[in-house]
Amino acid sequence: MPSKNFDTLASAWSTTNGFGGLRLLLALAVVASHAFPLGFGEENLGNSLSRGQTDVGTLAVCGFFAISGLLITRSALQLSPGRFICHRALRILPGFWFALLVTAVGIAPLVAGAEELAKDKFWNHVHGPWEYISSNWTVGINQQGISGLLGSVPFAGVFNGSLWSLAYESLCYAGVAILAAVGVLRRARWIILLLTSFSFGALIMEAVTYPLLRAPTYALDRGNLDMPILGNLFAGHLLALSFMFALGALAELYRENLPMNTPVAVGCVVLFLVSVRCGCFSVVGLPAYAYLLLWVAMRAPAALRKIGRRSDYSYGIYIYAFPIQQLFSVADFTRWGFLPYFLLSAVSALAMAVASWHLIESPALRLKKVWSATSNFTREPEPRGTAVTGAKKVGSKNAIV
Template sequence: MPSKYVLQADFLTARPLSEVLGRENGFGLLRLLLAISVILAHANPLGMGTSDLGADWSHGQTGLGAVAVAGFFVLSGLLITRSGMRLSTARFLWSRAIRILPGLWACLLLTAFVLAPAVARHEHLLDGFWSHPQGPWEYVRANWSIGVNQWSISGLLAHNPHAGSFNGSIWSLAYEALCYVVVAALAATGLLHRARWVVLGTVAVLYGYTVHLALDYPQLRAPGYAPTGLPDWRLPLLGIINMDMLIPLGLLFGLGAVAELYKTHIRMNGIAALVAFGILVGAVRFGGYLVIGIPALAYLLLWIAAFTPRPLTRIGTKVDLSYGVYIYAFPIQ
């Protein structure tokens, strides 16, 4: 009986995020579930040539895959900001590099020299496969630095709804890495510790611009990557950065960063989490996903991470499979 009342008190009482989000949390579980959600989302377009799972239900605002990527960026914003405040800039960048690059390189090699030849044989296009100007060697060379500069290999998968792409999942890595660079710069200049309002102000500007974009759509049904009209950036190593994608992804990452920087001020409450869930579902279905759905998603994920049952908090603590599931799922599918 006492434990029941304790659980009720935890659910109803508003407590600071810094107090409820300890070392035992649900980040590992959430990342794995989000990665699996991306697999499910890819199943429809890759297997049947239809739209992303949930895209029609949301009236084109978003889909399961896009929501999963959004969740990744929120969680990453919190965890990467925490890491940036704790580590030296050099160690922070090194830890990020060894987290992403070896797995990416292994995936590129497997895709180019195992999966692509198998596809070429299946499509009876082995002749010229190795000498093609966009062959497997060029695929690895073009994509080794995170930025995607070549999607196809030797003209294969022309029937693919993603226009010959062997790995559509890795598009988001350049945006993630750019966020890492921003955090490193803020940490190196001391702004993360001494002027956290800079991060809050930047997120507020991004959110205001996002609202501005959504106002042009009936019932605020703006797509998750609403056209901005802003020119793309071409950055060293990261390749082309599309502003239509950078704005919402930067906002999502920023929401996670703000949660970490202001964790003593943000209150977590079970009733608020239920309200956030209702807002998220309602916004996805009826409109306003960019305006109210994204903040609701961020709050809901943080609440789940804080109150994940203890046995489930062990998922991902020793071996985090989410990154591998994410980058390998598309070529395997």
């Protein structure tokens, strides 16, 4: 048996892992990073330190995708494709739809009052609140503003800029569902390794076009993809996020072979820090970062392991913080400086997340059994073997199965 310091991911896995706590920290990191452009018109936190390669908000979103890649792949290995799709829809859509409604008829009217827009012009605008909901309900964000509001803030015209990543995550979910349905996840995991290698090669090709390999994590000049339902996706965003998601998926598929040891983690810390400052972050820093997230989740202290076991507020914080920060910016809460603005935004987003979880998200998740019982496509797959030994016992809600 391997020593405790040289466990594999499979042997280090515990139902009381630290993924829930990590996701909460990542959500708060997004709030902190967004506070600079939304409240003060400055660049995202950490962008200068990395010399334009990344920032705290980008790192947080990439971290979400790496964690999701592992947990979503684990879910797909446990469930039939039909049930997997049901579970993903119930986890994402009810909370997302409620956030659209709260933003359109709750937050936007407050902004309209602060910016002195007449009620009839607000409700009857060609791009008004109802159009905001109808244009965005499929997760693809096709309307960013509401009734021409938010003209008085540094980040003008956008009510919820955080929602953009949900389309990319939904596309990753769809890819996992297809790969599970055709048997790739169970019988041909090498295909995932090959696809990830192609993505890695594309990141290398991207990096060599920049001085000192300092390519931004999200390349903005590589065109876009017009996807059905999901809308317009930037190819540069998709490359980085799908790569991180694939790294998480590989970690799950090769969990018996992936070491979780301290020397590797220390090496990854060095690679991460050097690449952030010196260059080649997208090629070296992103894989190192993905490994560190998994290592921290496996080695997390007891206090961090307790977070998110019964209530997952990270999603709610992520989808509510941006419009709240915009509202507080309109109200000039920024006059007190960064820290009060950030704390007020974070606490308010957490309050909305708590309400969303208990009123919308958790009740929706309880519908999984009902939906599965009435579906004709929910026959569970045969066990994969040692690679998923104990997977059925993942009882914490942060397992998102």
